[in-house]
Amino acid sequence: MNKIGIVNYQYSNHNYGAVLQAAALHFYINHTLGYESEHINFIPQGAKPKLKTKLKSIINRYLRDFGLKEKKIEHASFINPEIFEEFRQKWLPRSDNTYHSFEQIKQANLNYTHAIVGSDQVWRPSYADSSALVYFLAFLNNDVKKISYAASFGNDFWELNEQDTKKFADEVKQFTAVSVREISGVDICKNTFGVDAQHVLDPTLLVGRAFFDSVIGEAIPKGNSDIVFYKLDIDDKFEKCIEDTSSNFSFSNKNIYYSSQGRKYYYRPVSDWLSDIRESKLVITDSFHCVCFAILFEKPFLYYPNDNRGLARLESLLTLLGLENHIYRGDVDPAELAKSLMNIDYSEVNQKLAKLRDGSAKFLYDALA
CATH class of the missing domain: 3.40.50 (Rossmann fold)
Structure with a gap:
């Protein structure tokens, strides 16, 4: 065998x-x-x-607290x-x-x-x-x-x-x-x-979706939100995108990558991460796989490109599915773009996907x- x-x-x-x-x-x-x-x-x-990496992370965290280093959360x-x-x-x-x-x-x-x-x-x-x-x-x-x-x-x-x-x-x-x-x-x-x-x-x-529904199982994360976003390095422009989009729709929003308590950061359980996407009204992300799950769970989404991760990964998939207009290319207001993307004909998308x-x-x- x-x-x-x-x-x-x-x-x-x-x-x-x-x-x-x-x-x-x-x-x-x-x-x-x-x-x-x-x-x-x-x-x-x-x-x-x-240990050396962890010590460097602690030092960098204090430098960021005093405004001496750009804000970034390290693994x-x-x-x-x-x-x-x-x-x-x-x-x-x-x-x-x-x-x-x-x-x-x-x-x-x-x-x-x-x-x-x-x-x-x-x-x-x-x-x-x-x-x-x-x-x-x-x-x-x-x-x-x-x-x-x-x-x-x-x-x-x-x-x-x-x-x-x-x-x-x-x-x-x-x-x-x-x-x-x-x-x-x-x-x-x-x-x-x-x-x-x-x-x-x-x-x-x-x-397909059924497998991930089984992964989620009975998971019901606390504090589900209308907009969920998943991005490691959240800069000022991305924060403004989330705030403006939430305001335009009168939606709540949630960072599904992590939660925090003071200087401590916590990953969300994998099943909760999936459930947050499934229960949302809009997904905003720079992640290839987060987009895949938005598609599987038939959610409106906005892809916010990250130059370090490569745009070709998403352009290829979204073009084949007729969803290339969901890529934010910096030429329009992202909140307004998100507004125009709320009604996806997933019956057509699913035919192409099949x-x-x-x-x-x-x-x-x-x-x-």
Whole structure:
């Protein structure tokens, strides 16, 4: 029987989308396709904050309090990252062993019939740094069938120069099947790696809403609000966008990324985060996956781009669904833009999504056959 190992950023202790898309892919492979899969528990060195990082965070916090540093909340400031591990323990089976480097995982000689990398920005070398080759499955023997599912480059270009690219291109050529999350990724695969790739949906959109309703379960977060927003670095312009939009609609608003008590910041449980989106009237975010959940729960939304995260990820998806006008491009008042986006014909969106889902499902079915 096929035994499938999955590699992505499931280890994240601050990113809701990372753990939810990982759980969605596992669920689809196991419960829809009927295979046995687990996530290979690769946690690169440096993924967990060190004492030095925590001390730096404390110093920066005091500098911000005195106006000597720009306001920004760092991950090390949060005191309950264990909520992501609690989610993984319930929804994300992982390998018994944990690996922290390319050399360590290569020496493990893992015994899988198939391996899948994806989704998320797993093919963006600057994100993976020294572990980049792990996400090109270079640690596996050649008898393992290698597949990428909805791998993302993050941008509409490949980051590395020609000299550094060869080793990655050689690895991609060993894949049995290649799929990417953005249409621009199809061109990158062809022009940079010399391989054909298929455009597919992110696992969250592939698995569909019912799975996430089951994740939410009986969760009823306190203080549901009309507008929910999800953004890590909240600057003055974004704050004004939220305030103006709330005022225009006479809506309450809620930051669903975290709650705070004094200088202490708390992540919301994953099920509560999903429930907040499902129960809202409008979602404002710079997150790819938060937009995916707004679409799954059929909510009006405004995508507020973040230059560091790459606009290509959302442009590709929203153009295919006829929702590209939900991207705030800075040329109009965001509160007024949000007002014009409240009535989405989700029957039409769902028809387009169903067609894309069929093609994505066929790719994964054929790749694992």
